[in-house]
Amino acid sequence: MTKPVRLVIFGRQGAGKGTQCVKLVEHYGAVHISTGDMLRAAVEEGTEFGRKANEFMSAGQLVPDEVIIGVVRDRLAQEDVRAKGFLLDGFPRTEPQAQALAATIGEDGFDLAVNIEVPLDVVKDRIAGRNRGDDAPEAVERRLADYEAKTVPAVRWFSGIGKLVEVDGVGAEDEVFDRVRTVIDTHL
Ligand code: AMP
DSSP states (O other): OOOOEEEEEEOOTTSSHHHHHHHHHHHHOOEEEEHHHHHHHHHHHTOHHHHHHHHHHTTTOOOOHHHHHHHHHHHHTSHHHHHHEEEEESOOOSHHHHHHHHHHHOTTSOOEEEEEEOOHHHHHHHHHHHOOTTOOHHHHHHHHHHIIIIIHHHHHHHHHTTOEEEEEOOSOHHHHHHHHHHHHHHHO
């Protein structure tokens, strides 16, 4: 077995981040930590936490930083993550979340952040084409605007500490995966 990888993945809605995460987890054997999946599971379970989170999620808003930071901190402390490494998907979503991550595991506690870059006009076409139930036009617009306003500063934060790589996310899924894998293997 190779050394566990510890990765952060960025990509705006419609960039194909979900698909690439599935492939990456399979390839590197890391634990997939998707904050969106964790929140949806809490909503399904109908916990008080899930009900609160759903108020933000259904409006296409981010849940408050202090809420999600605690959830991720607990997850990162678990044994499987320590043993197998991790792929953080959907976190950090804001600069304070990026700083909280560094405060939790240290700037050397992860290897690399990968940004899957797909231009806004392309993701808008993709989202319009798939027309899913949770893709209400206002929520989509809100998420895309939030990404620019709040998540791009988090992406820049990783760039500032020299741990960001950009990957062109336009193309077939396998092609994009080859690009992602190549940049990761080159930087590790
Ligand atoms: P996702 O599946 O990553 O798009 O997440 C679905 C929804 O969960 C988002 O639209 C947010 O409302 C919420 N969410 C997921 N991750 C975060 C995060 N790191 N910070 C705040 N809200 C989040």
